[in-house]
Every structure is written in structure tokens, then in C-alpha cells.
């Protein structure tokens with residue numbers, strides 16, 4: 001596809017982008033670091049050498065009034081910062097996630113010596129290069145809008161994170177260097193020792209990228225659960241305490257896993273689009289295979305996500321009961337219903353794609369009759385999850401709702417029921433996946449029937465145990481023990497999944513293939529499941545960004561720095577959904593641009609008679 | 614191109630569905646606006662009005678109903694008058710209160726002094742209360758407000774109302790002008806330090822360049838003694854450091870709420886320049 005010349009143009013385009021980005025970022029970092037004094041006297045204050053009299057060189061968090069928030073050209077500052085932050089987060093998640101699985105795929109390729117993996121990994125990383133530039137540009141835009149619209153908040157945060165900001169900038173350069181060497185060195189560093197060097201570069205790239213994310217997360221978690229400062233916001237000088245605040249790790253974990261799933265879903269959408277527009281059979285086969293792998297990665301990351309989510313929620317609760325109730329009990333309780341719709345969509349579309357993919361194998365007929373039952377269970381579990389929990393915040397809101405509990409569905413709204421539903425959903429997704437893997441295989445070991453019986457027993461016992469735990473703890477014990485079910489339930493789920501995968505790998509050891517897999521033999525509508533996955537994921541991330549910031553209520557930094565701007569109120573869900581939707585559409589347009597650029601580099605025009613011979 | 618368009622349409626429909634569901638599929642609740650930091654005018658209040666203030670605080674700024682409701686997150690308080698008497702006799706009680714009023718105040722500002730059985734923080738075996746100290750953190754009720762809430766609790770649970778409407782706290786209000794400043798419409802930020810000093814009546818208590826009162830320390834050479842951070846802190850949080858030879862709680866708190874950040878810096882720079 002790529003002639004040598006066109007590849008060169010492609011590189012020029014990218015190098016140009018790269019230079020522009022670098023220039024932009026350098027300018028911004030310089031602006032941010034030096035701009036402190038321009039931001040007004042406050043910032044310079046922090047620099048004043050400690051006088052003998054001073055107990056701490058840091059001042060308390062400023063108390064602001066509405067007049068401290070610049071209003072510029074009638075722009076709604078909150079919406080501006082919100083959209084830039086969200087766009088940046090989307091791209092950052094994508095750019096962080098893609099190298100993680102490119103690394104994995106490259107390693108698989110090295111092990112299996114199947115060059116298709118290497119080519120696919122290369123194609124992924126190529127997509128993420130342009131996305132990388134956009135991430136940086138959007139990060140700059142976010143920084144800029146924060147400085148512009150919330151100067152005092154920015155100044156306060158940067159006095160605390162000043163040191164880590166410098167590392168942030170340094171890491172950013174390290175990340176760029178690693179990424180570009182990794183990408184441009186791909187074809188050079190091939191074979192034997194060189195391939196190992198290349199893989200190591202991938203590892204470095206991922207280590208740097210992850211550290212970068214952790215640092216960024218510390219800013220936002222500091223705002224939720226400030227640490228390293230006293231009640232008035234005076235910084236103790238211990239930067240690590242501020243970074244390593246209470247909610248840092250819970251958010252790190254949830255984000256890390258979510259980002260991988262997200263990256264998978266976006267690459268899946270890319271593959272789906274390429275599949276739909278492919279003109280040759282080989283191309284179709286290639287992109288079908290790519291879509292399958294991307295979806296596979298997304299599912300693997302999707303399975304542990306609910307647990308990471310509940311862990312995060314439990315930690316928020318542990319940090320502050322008030323914040324926990326705001327999260328799960330107030331108007332945000334309705335948000336979790338929307339979240340359930342979205343997560344249900346994710347699970348259903350990922351499963352649907354798997355089921356459609358069974359058509360690639362001639363042996364799948366044996367399993368198709370079970371699919372409808374899986375579908376029914378998934379929808380049922382989804383409906384339980386979907387049932388609202390208690391809904392209270394203030395008396396006025398209570399009145400608006402007419403009561404704390406949903407009239408009839410109350411009993412299904414409690415946590416054990418939801419935990420049960422989640423576990424059931426996960427187990428059945430694993431089951432779908434097992435059918436998919438089995439579809440093209442015939443076991444040859446003598447104990448097939450016994451093995452299958454054990455599998456059935458394992459799943460049955462597991463599901464029964466999960467239901468029993470949920471029902472017993474949910475309805476026959478008092479409040480304190482209600483959550484006690486969650487850990488044994490999760491363990492059951494894990495045992496079933498790990499057990500059945502292990503058992504299956506023995507049952508099918510040395511098994512026969514029904515026939516070659518027909519990559520590319522998948523209906524077009526299955527590709528739409530991949531789009532649905534990507535769009536829902538994007539939108540879900542935006543929605544959860546709203547709740548993460550929303551539970552801070554009228555605080556910039558919880559309990560320490562009050563938001564005195566006219567926008568300190570919590571917007572309604574509908575309003576938030578609209579902002580998220582607009583941002584998601586902008587994001588989609590930018591992603592299309594990214595993919596388009598990746599493709600332009602493959603095009604070439606040979607204008608007849610333009611160049612002199 | 615056709616494929617491209619149908620993918621776009623499909624994605625837009627998906628987003629449209631999510632947005633539509635969020636707008637029309639679930640009830641739209643207007644979240645309560647952020648609590649106002651209003652000051653109580655205690656001067657001319659009857660006990661009934663005072664109790665009404667307590668009730669308002671109880672479901673509003675105090676956020677008590679967030680937990681004290683019929684969902685079992687925290688004990689109901691409708692019989693707290695009677696309950697408090699039992700608490701005082703409880704062998705587990707280790708607090709310092711001797712009557713209902715003191716018990717209630719203690720429950721509000723030192724929730725862990727006695728933790729109702731079964732309501733403690735998870736894993737602390739009822740040693741630690743999940744209830745926040747309502748005089749701090751994000752609730753931040755002041756003394757008068759806490760008294761009002763206690764009056765409301767006593768009244769609503771049928772106990773005798775023993776609290777008195779605080780009079781001495783009213784003193785803070787005497788500089789009524791200050792309270793007005795906070796309440797007033799947003800005003801232009803002032804950049805002239807002399808004007809600020811006049812407006813916030815610093816010179817009523819402080820000698821500055823030879824003129825002014827003597828209730829507080831002389832500030833005429835303050836810039837040579839203190840650095841800017843110290844100065845800023847003594848305005849925002851007067852009790853953080855007490856000047857030698859002076860008592861705490863003399864200089865009014867809460868000027869930080871009324872000063873704009875830029876004004877605070879003007880003042881600090883001005884004071885720092887007095888050498």
C-alpha cells in the first residue's frame with residue numbers, strides 16, 4: 001500500500017505536527033512556570049523566602065468571591081474547562097491504552113512468530129501517533145483555560161504541585177521521545193536482539209505513560225480528598241502526602257483498567273470502519289481479525305471494571321460518609337441508572353459481537369442454540385442493576401421525588417442485588433466467550449464427557465452460590481452484613497472463570513480444528529456493535545467525569561477551598577448529559593481527523609507532467 | 614462514503630439516545646443550591662424565631678437530614694430529649710456532658726464522645742462516629758448556629774428548651790457594616806489600601822502611621838517585623854498567631870470572606886511596606 005515516497009510524505013506531515021506540538025507545549029510550560037507572577041501577587045508570595053517569623057512558607061487557601069473569577073467574552077467558564085478537560089482525558093486515555101496493548105500484541109507476535117500480530121501492532125501505534133499530538137494540544141488548551149478562568153484555583157494547586165509539575169513536563173518529553181523511537185524504529189529494530197530492544201522500548205514507553213497518568217490523577221484526587229494541607233489549606237510542604245491522598249489509588253486503578261478497555265473499543269471501531277470499507281477479501285479478513293482482537297482486549301478489561309468501580313465507591317464512602325451518600329444517594333443516584341444503561345449496552349454489544357463472530361467457524365452451530373439463554377440472562381441481570389437505589393439528598397429533593405425508595409422495585413435496588421447481577425453478567429460473558437473459543441474445536445481426549453460435566457457443574461454451582469449469597473445476605477441479615485456477600489461473590493466469579501478456562505484448555509489439548517477460521521465471514525451489523533461499544537464507552541467516560549467532579553459540590557478543593565463562582569451549583573443531569581454529548585461529538589470529529597490523517601499518509605498522487613523529467 | 618455516513622448517523626443516534634434518556638427518561642431534579650454563608654441577626658430574635666432558624670439549619674446548611682432520616686443511616690432525633698438522658702446514664706458514656714443541652718452540643722462537635730451502638734464507622738467497633746464535627750469541615754456551623762440547632766432539637770423532641778439565645782456573639786455583628794459588605798451586591802474591588810483600611814475599620818483598633826486605636830498592636834512598622842505570609846494569615850485567621858501581649862479572639866474573624874483576593878493582596882503589600 002505504502003510506496004516509499006508516500007511514506008516519506010506521511011512522516012513529514014507527522015514530524016511537522018510533532019514540531020508544532022512541541023513548540024506549543026514548550027511555550028505553555030514556560031508560560032505556566034513563569035506566568036505565576038503575572039497571575040498576581042498571590043503566586044509570588046509563595047516564593048518569598050521564609051522569614052524568621054513565618055511558621056510555614058505557604059499561605060492558606062484563598063477565600064474567593066464571585067469577583068475573583070474573570071468572565072471573558074461571555075464564555076461560560078465552567079463549560080469551557082469542562083469540555084477541554086474531557087477532550088484531553090479521552091485522548092489521553094486512548095494514547096495511554098494503545099501502547100499497552102501494542103506492547104502485548106508485539107510480545108505475542110514475538111512468541112508465536114506470526115507476523116500478522118506485528119503488523120497489527122504497528123498499525124495501532126501509527127494511529128496513536130497523531131492522537132498523541134492532539135492529546136498534548138488539548139492538554140495545553142486545558143491548562144490555558146484553567147489559568148484563564150480559574151486563576152486562583154490554578155495558583156493554589158500549583159503551589160502544592162509545583163515540583164511534580166516539573167516532573168510532569170519532563171515525563172512528557174520522555175514519553176514523546178520513547179513513543180517516536182518506538183514508532184519510527186519499528187522496521188529498523190526487527191529480528192533477534194534488535195526486536196528485544198524494541199520491545200524494551202515499548203516497556204519504557206508504558207512505564208513513563210502510566211507514571212504520567214498517576215501524576216495527573218493526583219491533582220484531581222487532591223481536590224476530592226485533600227492531604228498534606230491543614231484545615232485552612234496551608235501546605236505542609238510534603239508533596240508526596242498531597243499526591244498520595246486518600247482517593248488517589250482507587251481512582252488510579254479504576255482509570256487504568258477503564259482506559260485499556262476504552263483503547264480497545266476505539267481501535268475496534270477503527271477496525272470496524274476499515275472492514276466496512278474494505279474492497280478486497282484479504283483486507284476484510286485482516287480488519288475482521290483486528291476488530292476481534294481489539295474487542296477481546298476490551299472485554300478482558302471490562303470484566304474487572306465493576307469491581308474496581310465498587311472499590312472506588314467504597315473508598316469514597318470510607319473517606320467521607322457525606323461524600324459517599326452524595327455519590328450514591330442523592331441526585332447522582334439517578335446517574336447510576338444511566339450508568340447502568342451504558343454498562344449494560346457495553347456488555348450486550350461486546351457479547352453480541354462475539355456471537356456474530358461465531359459465524360467465522362463452521363463448528364459454531366453446536367453452540368448457537370444456547371445463545372438466546374445467555375442473552376435473556378444478561379438482559380435480566382442488566383435490569384436488576386438498572387433498578388434505582390435509595391434516592392435522597394435534601395428535603396426538597398425528597399419531596400420532588402415523593403419518597404426515598406422506588407415503590408415496587410425497592411428490594412432490587414439494594415447493593416447485594418446489584419452485586420449479584422454484576423457477577424452473573426460477568427460469568428455469562430465469560431460463558432459466551434468460552435462458547436466462542438470452543439466453536440471451532442473438537443476435543444479428542446477420552447474424558448470429554450466427564451470434562452463437560454465438570455464444566456456444567458462448575459458454572460451451575462458458581463451461579464447458585466452467587467445467587468444464594470446475594471439473597472441470603474441481602475434479605476435475611478441486617479444492614480451491617482449486607483455488603484458481606486460481595487467478597488465471596490467475587491471470589492466465586494473468579495474461581496469459575498479461571499477454573500473453566502483451565503479445564504477447557506485441558507479438554508481441548510491436542511484437539512482438532514473443525515476447519516480453518518473464515519476471517520472476514522461476519523455480518524456488517526456485527527461491526528455496528530463495535531461502534532456502539534466505542535460510542536457508549538466515550539459517553540460513559542464523560543458522564544462519570546461529571547459525577548467525579550460533581551460530588552465535590554460547591555468546593556474546588558473539598559472542605560478547603562470553596563467555589564465562589566456563579567457556577568458553584570451542581571448542574572442537573574440533563575444539562576450534564578448535553579455537555580457530555582456535545583463534547584463527545586467534538587471528540588468523534590477529532591478522531592475521524594486522526595484516522596483520516598493516518599490514511600492520508602498512504603495516499604499518493606502522481607501529477608502527470610508537473611515535475612520536469 | 615455511504616458507509617461513512619451511516620456510521621456517523623448511527624453514532625449520532627446513539628449519543629442522541631443517551632442524551633435523550635438523561636433528559637427525558639429520568640426525573641430532572643434541580644440540585645439544592647450551595648449553602649449561603651449568611652450571618653444570623655440575633656439582636657432582636659424571639660425564642661420561636663431562634664428555633665425556626667435551628668430547623669432551617671437542620672435541613673439546610675447543617676445537612677443533618679442527609680443522615681438523620683428514616684433510612685437507617687443515623688439514629689432518628691425525634692425523641693432525642695429523652696434519649697439523651699439515657700445516654701448520660703449509659704455505662705459506655707465517657708463524655709463530659711451532664712445535661713441534655715451539653716450532651717446535644719457534644720454530639721454535634723465531638724460526635725465520637727459517644728457513639729450510638731451499631732452506628733459507628735465500619736471496623737471501629739463503635740469507637741468512632743461517621744458523623745462529622747459540624748463546626749468544622751464543609752458544614753462549618755458557628756457557635757450561634759449550633760445553639761440554634763440544639764434549641765430546635767430540644768423543642769422538636771418535646772424536651773424543655775434550655776438554651777439561651779447567645780448575646781455575646783452578637784458583638785461580632787456590631788461592626789454591622791462588615792456584615793452588610795458581605796451581603797451587598799458584588800462591588801468593585803478596591804485597590805487603594807487607605808480606603809480599605811477605612812472601610813474595614815482596621816484603624817479603630819490599630820495604630821497605623823501614628824493614627825488609630827490601641828485595642829490591637831501598632832502596625833506602623835509591621836513590615837519590618839512580619840513577612841507577607843504572616844500578615845496574610847493574621848487577617849484571614851487572626852487566631853493562628855497571637856501578637857505578644859494580646860488576647861486571642863479580639864480581632865474579628867471572617868474579614869477574609871469579605872475581602873476580595875485582590876484586596877487582601879493590596880492590604881498585605883501595604884502592611885509589608887510599613888517599615
Ligand code: HEM
Nearest residue numbers: 093251255258302305306309310313343540541544545548
Ligand atoms: C463495567 C463496569 C464499569 C465501567 C465499564 C466503568 C467505566 C468507567 C470509565 C470509562 C470511567 C472514566 C475513567 C476515566 O476518566 O479515565 C469511569 C469513572 C468512574 N467510575 Fe466507573 N465503570 C464501571 C463501574 C463502576 C462502578 C460500579 C462504580 C461505582 C459504583 C463506578 C464509579 C466511577 C466513578 C466515581 C468514576 C469517576 C472517577 C474518575 O474520574 O476516574 N464505576 N468508569
